[in-house]
Amino acid sequence: MLLISFARSGNSPESVGAINLVNKVAGKTAHIFITCNRNGSMTAMADKDPENTLLVLLPPETNDLSLAMTSSYSSMFLACAMIANINRIQEHKEQIDALAAATESALIKYKDSIKAI
Numbered sequence: 001m002l003l004i005s006f007a008r009s010g011n012s013p014e015s016v017g018a019i020n021l022v023n024k025v026a027g028k029t030a031h032i033f034i035t036c037n038r039n040g041s042m043t044a045m046a047d048k049d050p051e052n053t054l055l056v057l058l059p060p061e062t063n064d065l066s067l068a069m070t071s072s073y074s075s076m077f078l079a080c081a082m083i084a085n086i087n088r089i090q091e092h093k094e095q096i097d098a099l100a101a102a103t104e105s106a107l108i109k110y111k112d113s114i115k116a117i
Contacts, residue, residue: 004032004080008063008072010040019045032056032083034076036063056083 003022007015022029031053033042046055062075082089
């Protein structure tokens with residue numbers, strides 16, 4: 001069995017609880033933890049079981065502190081999509097680079113409006 005867990009902070013009770021419940025009920029389970037927080041509970045859990053857990057720790061800049069969680073969600077989604085296509089990442093590099101460039105351009109263009117909001 002494989003459980004993929006997403007949690008920006010890595011501390012959410014529902015994420016940690018689901019992991020603990022699956023481990024208890026299903027026994028030995030492989031895990032992929034995708035999180036934005038190096039200091040979260042999921043990171044500690046991954047450190048305790050490195051043979052069965054792939055920790056995908058995203059850069060600290062993705063650990064949003066607002067309710068919108070735009071960077072967190074986008075980054076975790078992209079990480080999961082890339083894991084699902086791990087054998088074809090190079091095929092998607094051009095698309096990812098174009099997406100990053102378009103996002104950066106929009107942030108620059110609408111910087112003042114975003115700041116005002």
